[in-house]
Amino acid sequence: MGKSIALIVNGKRKKVKAHAASRVLDVLRETLKLTGTKEGCGEGECGACSVILNGEVVNSCLILFGQLNDGDDITTIEGIGGKKKLHPLQEYFLECGASQCGICTPGMIMAAYALLKKNPRPTHDEIRQAVAGNLCRCTGYAKIIEAIERCATSNVKI
Amino acid sequence: MRYFKCENLIEALGLLADPDTRFPLLAGGTDLIVQWRMGGRMPEGVIDIGALEEIRLIIQRENVIEIGAAVTHSMLIESNIVRRYCPVLVDACRTVGAVQIQNRGTIGGNIVNASPAGDTPPVLMAFDAKVELANLSGRRHVPLREFYLSYRKTALKPDELLTRIIIPKHGPDEKAGFYKIGTRKAQAISKVALCVRAKIAGGAVNDIAIALGSVAPTAVRAPKTEAFLKGKKLDSFAVDEAKRTLAAEIAPIDDIRSTADYRRFVAENLLARYLEKASDAF
Ligand SMILES: Cc1cc2nc3c(=O)[nH]c(=O)nc-3n(C[C@H](O)[C@H](O)[C@H](O)COP(=O)(O)OP(=O)(O)OC[C@H]3O[C@@H](n4cnc5c(N)ncnc54)[C@H](O)[C@@H]3O)c2cc1C
Ligand code: FES
Numbered sequence: 026m027g028k029s030i031a032l033i034v035n036g037k038r039k040k041v042k043a044h045a046a047s048r049v050l051d052v053l054r055e056t057l058k059l060t061g062t063k064e065g066c067g068e069g070e071c072g073a074c075s076v077i078l079n080g081e082v083v084n085s086c087l088i089l090f091g092q093l094n095d096g097d098d099i100t101t102i103e104g105i106g107g108k109k110k111l112h113p114l115q116e117y118f119l120e121c122g123a124s125q126c127g128i129c130t131p132g133m134i135m136a137a138y139a140l141l142k143k144n145p146r147p148t149h150d151e152i153r154q155a156v157a158g159n160l161c162r163c164t165g166y167a168k169i170i171e172a173i174e175r176c177a178t179s180n181v182k183i
Numbered sequence: 184m185r186y187f188k189c190e191n192l193i194e195a196l197g198l199l200a201d202p203d204t205r206f207p208l209l210a211g212g213t214d215l216i217v218q219w220r221m222g223g224r225m226p227e228g229v230i231d232i233g234a235l236e237e238i239r240l241i242i243q244r245e246n247v248i249e250i251g252a253a254v255t256h257s258m259l260i261e262s263n264i265v266r267r268y269c270p271v272l273v274d275a276c277r278t279v280g281a282v283q284i285q286n287r288g289t290i291g292g293n294i295v296n297a298s299p300a301g302d303t304p305p306v307l308m309a310f311d312a313k314v315e316l317a318n319l320s321g322r323r324h325v326p327l328r329e330f331y332l333s334y335r336k337t338a339l340k341p342d343e344l345l346t347r348i349i350i351p352k353h354g355p356d357e358k359a360g361f362y363k364i365g366t367r368k369a370q371a372i373s374k375v376a377l378c379v380r381a382k383i384a385g386g387a388v389n390d391i392a393i394a395l396g397s398v399a400p401t402a403v404r405a406p407k408t409e410a411f412l413k414g415k416k417l418d419s420f421a422v423d424e425a426k427r428t429l430a431a432e433i434a435p436i437d438d439i440r441s442t443a444d445y446r447r448f449v450a451e452n453l454l455a456r457y458l459e460k461a462s463d464a465f
């Protein structure tokens with residue numbers, strides 16, 4: 026049983042097969058083995074599971090696989106950058122000490138990435154708003170905001 | 184689980200008409216998926232209406248604006264029509280969860296979920312909005328004020344779907360305000376929310392509508408306070424008496440998010456904040 030949907034995952038076309046009632050979070054982590062996306066609360070509060078769906082940041086724990094449509098474009102942290110080549114946002118997170126235990130980091134980067142794609146020069150308040158749905162228990166947020174702000178003002182292309 | 188992904192409205196209404204396929208309607212899922220997880224089980228089936236283009240439109244007509252039930256909070260925030268004719272609805276949608284929730288959650292889901300703490304119902308009530316409910320045999324319009332029957336009970340029949348929200352255009356001589364008090368600015372369910380829409384000229388109130396969230400089993404209007412304020416000159420006596428009237432009129436409760444006393448106190452002060460600002464601005 027299961028349902029097959031033609032998706033674009035991190036830029037690659039893929040027919041993905043899963044139960045309609047599975048959460049997109051589980052399909053990413055278990056079917057596609059993209060374990061960079063994390064589960065924190067499982068109920069929409071923490072943003073650890075954030076991914077980008079058709080250009081918008083969403084919580085993958087609150088979307089059922091069946092809610093996806095043919096042609097949907099999903100970007101996860103693996104599509105942003107990795108060990109071989111870090112994305113500038115990831116570089117700034119490292120440089121600013123914006124990641125400690127790291128569980129919130131992929132979600133933070135996805136929220137920041139979605140913001141900078143739409144609004145390359147956000148104000149301090151716009152940055153705070155954009156990550157307001159992403160909880161971090163370690164850093165106290167200041168360094169996260171600083172990393173995003175520095176990336177935004179560095180003129181690198183997102 | 185039987186998963187019905189609807190391609191059009193008629194298909195969804197057909198599924199609802201048949202008791203064998205009358206499963207929960209799934210729009211954004213930001214309320215339902217959490218409720219299913221908390222309850223520890225999934226339903227036997229779902230009717231997914233999230234992709235129905237027919238109810239994802241915002242349309243402007245001569246005297247009203249119409250918002251499709253599956254329009255998301257983010258679509259409302261970005262809509263020029265809504266910004267122009269009901270800017271406080273934009274203010275309210277901006278306070279719903281955080282971006283991730285605004286990108287998925289719909290106005291129809293917010294209304295039908297019928298939480299007393301939902302953020303869009305007080306605004307829609309203050310604007311005298313109607314909801315359009317449809318089934319296979321037709322459609323009917325119900326003022327949102329009459330849609331909520333009691334705690335989490337609505338006038339929606341088992342075979343009906345909320346299709347549109349119809350908001351009258353109000354004149355530029357009316358000013359509205361939306362205020363929400365929660366634990367923090369983002370991702371917080373309200374302790375109290377208040378929306379006021381009024382026509383004030385020469386310091387006197389010609390017309391006023393006041394609606395609140397989180398102070399009763401459903402979103403409510405405050406008709407006694409409205410009646411008291413109509414025709415009054417907005418001096419400090421009138422504002423004080425309006426606060427007292429409102430405090431006596433609402434019936435908040437103590438719960439995990441706040442206390443009845445705090446809610447009453449904050450509701451009064453939010454009304455005063457609006458009235459003081461409005462009497463200067465007009
Ligand atoms: C972390 C988090 C924070 C939140 N913060 C807020 C907040 O600050 N303020 C707030 O108001 N809400 C908040 N919510 C609740 C929720 O996001 C909103 O109520 C949202 O608008 C629900 O829309 P939905 O499309 O996701 O609803 P769904 O979950 O899809 O549906 C909700 C209910 O409505 C019914 N339904 C949906 N569409 C229709 C229709 N067209 N016709 C008939 N029935 C229908 C469903 O069957 C279900 O019973 C929050 C939720 C989460 C998870
Ligand atoms: S795991 Fe999805 S928001 Fe927390």
Ligand code: FES
Pocket residue numbers: 123124125126127128129130160161162163164
């Ligand atoms: S770095 Fe540990 S939760 Fe953010």
